[in-house]
Amino acid sequence: MEAIAINTDKLTWHAACRVEDIPQDGGACALIDGRQIAIFNFARRGEWYATDNECPHRQQMAIGRGMIGSQGEEPKVACPFHKRTFSLKTGHCLNDDGYRINTFPVKVEQGVVFVGV
Template structure:
């Protein structure tokens, strides 16, 4: 039997556009998770990541400073200033291998949706 893991994205209505400060972030709760949601107003882009700092294990990422590094959007943890890519979550400050989880975001009719990926396992029988 061969198992393939296929991501299933559920779009969670997080808030309205006006709930998030321009060029800033907020914390959104989804079930037991805290998600940091960011609005880059100048470019009209939205990003989401885990709110938990991987180093200090505190919920602080949503209060971090946002910006870009070589054109890539990033957030700096307010506790220790380590920066993380908002595209794929990797640490941009060093090679510690410590990153953050990121989420897809979309805006529809003034509402901001965060994509929550719930993996579902699909089994396939392979005949020899």
């Protein structure tokens, strides 16, 4: 399943982990190209997302441990430290305009989670 449709011409897909490595309706962190990427299995919505693991507020490597949920139709993750909340689709901070994280496309094939970087 591909969670986000984007132009894949400039992407490299990285096999990050297996589906069972990420808790349902939760996240975990993978090291991809030397970069910490948070991967989320949003099982309630049947969607997968990937973002920077680093929160830009105080540079904590914590986003992968954040609570996920929805704000209207928008899937979101809250940093566990000071609750800055980011859209899992766009990376924009929903409760503080000054912050943003990168998002990455995810696809799952034969039980393997791939992240496009």
